[in-house]
Amino acid sequence: MFEKSLYDLIRGLRNHKGNEKEYIQNCLRECRSEIRSQDMDLKATALLKLIYLEMVGHDMSWASFHVLEVMSSQKYHQKRVGYLGAVQSFRPDTDVLMMATNLLKKDLAASLPTLIALPIGALPHLVTPSLALSLLGDLLPRLSHSHAAIRKKTVVTLYRLALVYPETLRAAWPKIKERLMDKDEDPSVTAAIVNVVCELGWRRPTDFLPLAPRLFELLVDGGNNWMAIKLIKLFATLTPLEPRLVRKLLPPLTNLIKTTPAMSLLYECINGIIQGGILGDGEDFSAREEVASLCVSKLRGMVSGNSDPNLKYVALLAFNRIVTTHPFLVAQQEDVILECIDSEDITIRIKALDLVQGMVSSENLVSIVSRLMRQLKASSAALSQQQDGLDGQDLETDSSDEAGADARRRAKAPKEQPPLPDDYAVDVMGRILNMCSQNNYANMVDFDWYIDVLTQLIRIAPVSRAQKLDSDPSASVSGQAPDISERVGNEIRNVAVKVKAVRPPAVRAAELIISRINTDTVSSHPVVSGALKPLAWVVGEYVYQLLSADDTLRSMLNLVPRIELPEMLATVLQTIPKLFAHVAGDDQALWTSERKSTMTLLMARVIHTLEPLAQHPYLEVQERAVEFIELLKLTQEAAAGQAPSTDGLHQDPPLLLTQAIPSLFTGWELNSVAPGAQYNVPIPNGLDLDEPIHPNLGSLLGKADDLMLPIQEDDEFGAYYNQKPPVTSISSGPAIERLVDAPEEIASGSYQQPAEESYLDADIIARRKAERMERNRDDPFYILGSSRSEGTSTPIHNILQKENGPDLDIDAIPIMQLDLDKPNPGNNGQQQRSAPKTKTARQRIVIEADETLGSSGSGAATPRNYESENNSDNFAKSKAKKMKQQSLLHVDSSHLMDLSLDPENERPDDGFAHERQQREEAEMAQAMKEVQRLRLEMQRANERIQVAQGVPVEGIVVKKKKKKSPSASAAGKKKEKKVGEGEEGEATVPVKKKKKASAEKAEPVVEGSAGEPVVVTTKKKKKKVVKRVVKLDGDDDEIGGEVPTGGEIAGGGGGGGNSVE
Amino acid sequence: MINAFLVFNGSGQPRLTKFYTQLDTSIQQRLISEIFTLVSNRPPGSCNFLPLPPLLAASGTSSSSSSATEQNDVPSFVTYRNYATLFFIVISTSTESPLALIDLIQVYVEALDRLFENVCELDLIFNFETLHATLGEMIVGGVVIETGLDRIVAGVRAQGTVVKRPVNEGRGGSAMGAMAAGFQGMGGNFVWHGR
Structure with missing residues (x-):
C-alpha cells in the first residue's frame, strides 16, 4: 500500500497543472478510504490532506x-x-460536537501546556452554549496556570464563551479582574x-468604569x-x-500626541479624543480648543x-467621525477633502465621498457632482474599450484557471486608469442621487442640468448583478433593492412629478431615453435597464408633453416582447393604452378614411403585441393585458362600424375612441405621497371594516351573473374623477424674479461649460445648448450667441426684432435709455458673475413636498420624509441595515447585554446556571454514589453468597468502580451541603426527584434479591436504571459522561458506541 | 475583534484561511475571491485598506450613518499587505486600530521569517500547519494575544520542530530565491512603529 503524504499531495497538485480537478477528485477518494483506516497515522495524514x-x-x-x-489520538502531533x-x-x-465534550474536558486538564493550548485555542471556534456550560468549570482553573501563554489564551477563550453563554462572565470576571489588577x-x-x-x-461600558484607575495607570506607564x-x-x-475622566485623560493624551514616534498610536490618540467626545464643548474651554486645533491640524x-x-x-x-458632532471643523478642510475624491485609490475615494455627502450645499453641489461624473464617464469609456478587446475571448473564472486569468488580466492592464468596479x-x-435629492432637492439650483446628469447616468449605469446572474424571468428580482438605473429612472420620475416647472424637459428626456433603449440595444436581447419602468410611467402619465407620442408608442410596442421582468412589464402595459388614447383620441379631427385605416392598423398592432401576454404567468401582467385587449377589440368593432366621413357627410369618430378610452386616463393629477401617509387616512365614522358588505352577499353575487347594469357615463362620480382641477400655475411668478434667474443661468453656464463637456455625452450637450437657446430666445435679457455683435444686440433690439421682423432697419430707431434700478440688462451677466449667487434665485422653482395627512405616524411632515428617495428605496435600505446586523462574520453578542455583572445585584438564592450546573453535577455524583454504595453492598452480599457457595468472585463490578470519576465524587461531597441548603432552580427539582426515585427503586430490588442465586441479572437491571436516568435528563451531555463505561470516544471503536446510543 | 485572517498568493490561491466565526466553505471561497479581485486591482501606491467586498457590505459601502454600537460588531476594515507573491488579509471590526493591523501582519510575517529562516511561498505551502500554529500564538478567537516576536516564535517552537520545505523540491528554485529575497527586503521595512 502506498499512501500520499501532504507533501506528495501538494507536489502532485503542482505537477498536475491544468487537470487539477481530476487530480483533486482522486485525492479526495483516497482520503475517504484512508481516513476510515484503523491506522492512526494514516488517518491523521488523510485528515491533514483534507484540511x-x-x-x-x-x-x-x-x-x-x-x-x-x-x-x-494519544499522540500530540496527531491530536494537533x-x-x-x-x-x-x-x-x-456539526452534530458530532456534543461527543467531544469529554475529550475537551480531558485535554483541558492535561499537564503539558502545549496540550492544554489545543482545546483552548479551538474552543472559540467550536463553542456552543451547552458546550460552554459544561466546560466552564474546567476552563476557569486554567486562568491561574503557571504558564503565561495558557493564562492569556484562557482569558480570550472565556471571552468567546461569554459571547454565546453570558453567564460565563459572572464566574470568570472576578478572576480576570484579579489578573488585571495584579501588578506582577x-x-x-x-x-x-x-x-x-x-x-x-x-x-457594557458601565461595568468597566471601576477599572478606570488601573487602566489609566497602564496607559501612563x-x-x-x-x-x-x-x-x-x-x-x-x-x-x-464619566465626564471627569476627560480632565484626567487630556494631559497624557496630549503628551502622547506631541511625543510619540508611532503613527498608529498618534492616530488612535486623536481618534480617542474624537470618539470619547473630548472635543465637545464644556467647561475648561481653552484647553479643549487647543486639543481640537491640535487634532484637526494633525489630521489635515x-x-x-x-x-x-x-x-x-x-x-x-477620523473626519467622518468628527463631522457628526463638529461639522464646522471638517468644513474648514473642504479643499483637501475634495482632492481625495479624485484619488486613484478607491478606498480613499469612498471615505472622502462619505464625508462630502455631508458637506454638499447649493454652492458646491454642481462642482462635486461634476467631479464624480467625470470619473464615471472615464471609467465607462475605459470599460467599453476593454470589452471590445476581450470580446473574442471567453471569460472563464474557474478557480483552477485563476493563474491564467490573472496573467491575462495583467497583460491586458492598460497604462491608463483601469475601469472602476461596478x-x-x-x-x-447612488451618492450622486442622494446628494442631489437631499431634503427634497434643497440644494438643487439647476434642474435642467440635473436632468442631463440623470440622462447621462442611465447611459453609463452598469447592469445590475442580479439581472446579469439570473436572466430567467421566474427568478425575478422583486424582493431586491432596485438596480441603479431604476433608481436614476425613479429620480427622473420624481422630478417630473414634483417640479412642475421642469416637467416638459423631464418628460422629453424620458422619451429620448426610451427611444434610445429601443434603438441602441440588440433587438433580440432582453431589456435589462431598470430605468424603463419609471420612465414608461412618466411618458404615459405626461403624454401631452411628449414631442411625438406616436414614436414613443411605437418604441414601447417594440420593447414589450423583450421585457422580462414582470413588474416592469406591468407598468409598461399600463403606459401603452395611455399613449394610444392620446394618439387616437383626438375628437376634433375628422374621421376620414385615412384616419380610420391608421387607427385600425394601430389597434391591430397593439392587440398583436399584447396578445401573448394574456397568458403571462404573472397575474398582474395577465390581468392588464386581458383588460386592454378586450377594450381594444371593442373599440376595433366600433371603429369598423363607423363609416368614414366623406366630402358631403360629416362623421364623428367613434365615441369609444375619443371619449371613453381617454377618460380612463385623464383626471386628477397625481402627486407624490409621503411614505406611510396611507396609515394616516382616518377611518370614517360608522365604518366597520369587519362587517360584511351585505348580509346576503353570496346570493347577490350569484344573481349578478345574469344581471346587466346599464352604463352610466356622466354621473357625479365620473365628474369628480374626470374633471381637472383649476391649474395652479407655479412657474409664473412676478417678472422680476425671472430677471434674477435668467442671468444666473448664464453665469453658471459659462464656467461650467468646459467641465460639463467632459462628462456629458456630446449629443446631450448639443441638445442642452439648443434648448437653452430656444428657451432664451424669448428672454429679452439674454444675449444670444457670440455670432452676433455685442453692440447691436441689446435686449431692446431683440424685442424689436421679434416684434417687427428681421428686415426692419434697426439702426434707424433711436435707442431708448431705460432707467431700471435693479438688474441692469446691459451688463447683467458680468454683474452676476462677480457677485455672489443670490439664494432667492432658486426659489422660483417650486418642489412639491410629498403629500401626507395629519402630522403623526411615519408619514409625518418632517423634512426627513421629504428625501425624495421613493418608498421602496428607503425600505430596501432599512432592510439592508437589518441584514447587516446578521451579516457574515458577525459575532452575535446581544445576549451579553442582558447580563449584570454587578455583584450587589446578585441575589444569593438566585441559582445561576453555572452554579446550578455544579449543583446538578454534585447531585448526580451523589446519586451515583448512592448507587455505587448499593452496588457495593450488593456485591458484598453477593460475595457472601458466593463465598458460601464457593463460586469465585467476578471482576465486572470492580471495573465499574473505576469508571466513576474521583473528582466528581469529591465535588459531590463538597457540594452536598450546599445542595441541601440552596433553593433549587425549577429545572433541577424534577431531575433530582427522578434520580432519587431511581435510587430508591434500586434499593428494594437489591434487598429483595440479596441472597438469591440470580444476582448477576439484577446487577444488569440496575445498570439500566442508571442509564435511563441519564437519558431522561435529555440533551445535557455533561451527564452523559457519567455513564458507566464512559462517554469518551477516546477509546475509539469499543467504548464510543455506548455514549452515542 | 478580528474576523478573519487570510493569506493567498498573486493568483488568488489560498495559502491560509482562518475565520473566527463558523462559515460555510463555499461562502469562504466566495469571500476570498471577492477580496482577491479587490486586492489585485489596486493601483501602485494606494493605501493598505480595501473597501468592503460586496459579500460583507450588504447595503453597499455607503452606510456611514449607522450607529456606533452597530459598527463595532460588524466587519468594517479589510486590511491587506503584499509581500512578494503573497497577500496577507485581515478582516476586522472597528474596535481594532487599522494602523496597528498593518503592524500585526508585519509581525506575523517576521515570525514566519524567523521560523523558516528566509521564508518563501513554498515554505508556507508545504507547512501550512505551522502557519496555523504561528497564527494561533498571535490571535485566539479573534483577539490579539501576543505581539512580541520572541514569544511567538518560542510558542511555535515549543509545539515541535519546524521543518523547512523539503530540500529536494527543486522545481522553480530560482523563483523561490527571488521570493525569499522579496520577503527579506520587506521584512526590514517598517512603515509603522506600532510597537
Missing part, C-alpha cells in the same frame, strides 16, 4: 466524525491535526486582558503601544459615562498633499 483541500474549497463536513477520532481539522471544518450544524502579572497577559476588556467595553491603543479605544467608550497634515495613503485613509475616517460605480451613482 488542505478544504482551504482550497473542497467541503469536508462529511469527515467530522473522523476529525473527532483524530482529536482523541485533529484540533486543526475541527477548527477549520466544524460548522454550527506577565505584561503579555495584561495586554491580552486589556484586549478582551476593550471588546467587552463597548458592549504601560510602555506598550499595542496595549495603549486598546486602552485609548476603551477610554473612548468610558468617557461619555495626514490628508493633504503627498502624505502616506494609509494616513490619508485613517484621517478621513459596485463602486453603482455606489457613486
Whole structure:
C-alpha cells in the first residue's frame, strides 16, 4: 500500500497543472478510504490532506466524525491535526460536537501546556452554549496556570464563551479582574486582558468604569503601544459615562500626541479624543480648543498633499467621525477633502465621498457632482474599450484557471486608469442621487442640468448583478433593492412629478431615453435597464408633453416582447393604452378614411403585441393585458362600424375612441405621497371594516351573473374623477424674479461649460445648448450667441426684432435709455458673475413636498420624509441595515447585554446556571454514589453468597468502580451541603426527584434479591436504571459522561458506541 | 475583534484561511475571491485598506450613518499587505486600530521569517500547519494575544520542530530565491512603529 503524504499531495497538485480537478477528485477518494483506516497515522495524514483541500474549497463536513477520532489520538502531533481539522471544518450544524465534550474536558486538564493550548485555542471556534456550560468549570482553573501563554489564551477563550453563554462572565470576571489588577502579572497577559476588556467595553461600558484607575495607570506607564491603543479605544467608550475622566485623560493624551514616534498610536490618540467626545464643548474651554486645533491640524497634515495613503485613509475616517458632532471643523478642510475624491485609490475615494455627502450645499453641489461624473464617464469609456478587446475571448473564472486569468488580466492592464468596479460605480451613482435629492432637492439650483446628469447616468449605469446572474424571468428580482438605473429612472420620475416647472424637459428626456433603449440595444436581447419602468410611467402619465407620442408608442410596442421582468412589464402595459388614447383620441379631427385605416392598423398592432401576454404567468401582467385587449377589440368593432366621413357627410369618430378610452386616463393629477401617509387616512365614522358588505352577499353575487347594469357615463362620480382641477400655475411668478434667474443661468453656464463637456455625452450637450437657446430666445435679457455683435444686440433690439421682423432697419430707431434700478440688462451677466449667487434665485422653482395627512405616524411632515428617495428605496435600505446586523462574520453578542455583572445585584438564592450546573453535577455524583454504595453492598452480599457457595468472585463490578470519576465524587461531597441548603432552580427539582426515585427503586430490588442465586441479572437491571436516568435528563451531555463505561470516544471503536446510543 | 485572517498568493490561491466565526466553505471561497479581485486591482501606491467586498457590505459601502454600537460588531476594515507573491488579509471590526493591523501582519510575517529562516511561498505551502500554529500564538478567537516576536516564535517552537520545505523540491528554485529575497527586503521595512 502506498499512501500520499501532504507533501506528495501538494507536489502532485503542482505537477498536475491544468487537470487539477481530476487530480483533486482522486485525492479526495483516497482520503475517504484512508481516513476510515484503523491506522492512526494514516488517518491523521488523510485528515491533514483534507484540511488542505478544504482551504482550497473542497467541503469536508462529511469527515467530522473522523476529525473527532483524530482529536482523541494519544499522540500530540496527531491530536494537533485533529484540533486543526475541527477548527477549520466544524460548522454550527456539526452534530458530532456534543461527543467531544469529554475529550475537551480531558485535554483541558492535561499537564503539558502545549496540550492544554489545543482545546483552548479551538474552543472559540467550536463553542456552543451547552458546550460552554459544561466546560466552564474546567476552563476557569486554567486562568491561574503557571504558564503565561495558557493564562492569556484562557482569558480570550472565556471571552468567546461569554459571547454565546453570558453567564460565563459572572464566574470568570472576578478572576480576570484579579489578573488585571495584579501588578506582577506577565505584561503579555495584561495586554491580552486589556484586549478582551476593550471588546467587552463597548458592549457594557458601565461595568468597566471601576477599572478606570488601573487602566489609566497602564496607559501612563504601560510602555506598550499595542496595549495603549486598546486602552485609548476603551477610554473612548468610558468617557461619555464619566465626564471627569476627560480632565484626567487630556494631559497624557496630549503628551502622547506631541511625543510619540508611532503613527498608529498618534492616530488612535486623536481618534480617542474624537470618539470619547473630548472635543465637545464644556467647561475648561481653552484647553479643549487647543486639543481640537491640535487634532484637526494633525489630521489635515495626514490628508493633504503627498502624505502616506494609509494616513490619508485613517484621517478621513477620523473626519467622518468628527463631522457628526463638529461639522464646522471638517468644513474648514473642504479643499483637501475634495482632492481625495479624485484619488486613484478607491478606498480613499469612498471615505472622502462619505464625508462630502455631508458637506454638499447649493454652492458646491454642481462642482462635486461634476467631479464624480467625470470619473464615471472615464471609467465607462475605459470599460467599453476593454470589452471590445476581450470580446473574442471567453471569460472563464474557474478557480483552477485563476493563474491564467490573472496573467491575462495583467497583460491586458492598460497604462491608463483601469475601469472602476461596478459596485463602486453603482455606489457613486447612488451618492450622486442622494446628494442631489437631499431634503427634497434643497440644494438643487439647476434642474435642467440635473436632468442631463440623470440622462447621462442611465447611459453609463452598469447592469445590475442580479439581472446579469439570473436572466430567467421566474427568478425575478422583486424582493431586491432596485438596480441603479431604476433608481436614476425613479429620480427622473420624481422630478417630473414634483417640479412642475421642469416637467416638459423631464418628460422629453424620458422619451429620448426610451427611444434610445429601443434603438441602441440588440433587438433580440432582453431589456435589462431598470430605468424603463419609471420612465414608461412618466411618458404615459405626461403624454401631452411628449414631442411625438406616436414614436414613443411605437418604441414601447417594440420593447414589450423583450421585457422580462414582470413588474416592469406591468407598468409598461399600463403606459401603452395611455399613449394610444392620446394618439387616437383626438375628437376634433375628422374621421376620414385615412384616419380610420391608421387607427385600425394601430389597434391591430397593439392587440398583436399584447396578445401573448394574456397568458403571462404573472397575474398582474395577465390581468392588464386581458383588460386592454378586450377594450381594444371593442373599440376595433366600433371603429369598423363607423363609416368614414366623406366630402358631403360629416362623421364623428367613434365615441369609444375619443371619449371613453381617454377618460380612463385623464383626471386628477397625481402627486407624490409621503411614505406611510396611507396609515394616516382616518377611518370614517360608522365604518366597520369587519362587517360584511351585505348580509346576503353570496346570493347577490350569484344573481349578478345574469344581471346587466346599464352604463352610466356622466354621473357625479365620473365628474369628480374626470374633471381637472383649476391649474395652479407655479412657474409664473412676478417678472422680476425671472430677471434674477435668467442671468444666473448664464453665469453658471459659462464656467461650467468646459467641465460639463467632459462628462456629458456630446449629443446631450448639443441638445442642452439648443434648448437653452430656444428657451432664451424669448428672454429679452439674454444675449444670444457670440455670432452676433455685442453692440447691436441689446435686449431692446431683440424685442424689436421679434416684434417687427428681421428686415426692419434697426439702426434707424433711436435707442431708448431705460432707467431700471435693479438688474441692469446691459451688463447683467458680468454683474452676476462677480457677485455672489443670490439664494432667492432658486426659489422660483417650486418642489412639491410629498403629500401626507395629519402630522403623526411615519408619514409625518418632517423634512426627513421629504428625501425624495421613493418608498421602496428607503425600505430596501432599512432592510439592508437589518441584514447587516446578521451579516457574515458577525459575532452575535446581544445576549451579553442582558447580563449584570454587578455583584450587589446578585441575589444569593438566585441559582445561576453555572452554579446550578455544579449543583446538578454534585447531585448526580451523589446519586451515583448512592448507587455505587448499593452496588457495593450488593456485591458484598453477593460475595457472601458466593463465598458460601464457593463460586469465585467476578471482576465486572470492580471495573465499574473505576469508571466513576474521583473528582466528581469529591465535588459531590463538597457540594452536598450546599445542595441541601440552596433553593433549587425549577429545572433541577424534577431531575433530582427522578434520580432519587431511581435510587430508591434500586434499593428494594437489591434487598429483595440479596441472597438469591440470580444476582448477576439484577446487577444488569440496575445498570439500566442508571442509564435511563441519564437519558431522561435529555440533551445535557455533561451527564452523559457519567455513564458507566464512559462517554469518551477516546477509546475509539469499543467504548464510543455506548455514549452515542 | 478580528474576523478573519487570510493569506493567498498573486493568483488568488489560498495559502491560509482562518475565520473566527463558523462559515460555510463555499461562502469562504466566495469571500476570498471577492477580496482577491479587490486586492489585485489596486493601483501602485494606494493605501493598505480595501473597501468592503460586496459579500460583507450588504447595503453597499455607503452606510456611514449607522450607529456606533452597530459598527463595532460588524466587519468594517479589510486590511491587506503584499509581500512578494503573497497577500496577507485581515478582516476586522472597528474596535481594532487599522494602523496597528498593518503592524500585526508585519509581525506575523517576521515570525514566519524567523521560523523558516528566509521564508518563501513554498515554505508556507508545504507547512501550512505551522502557519496555523504561528497564527494561533498571535490571535485566539479573534483577539490579539501576543505581539512580541520572541514569544511567538518560542510558542511555535515549543509545539515541535519546524521543518523547512523539503530540500529536494527543486522545481522553480530560482523563483523561490527571488521570493525569499522579496520577503527579506520587506521584512526590514517598517512603515509603522506600532510597537
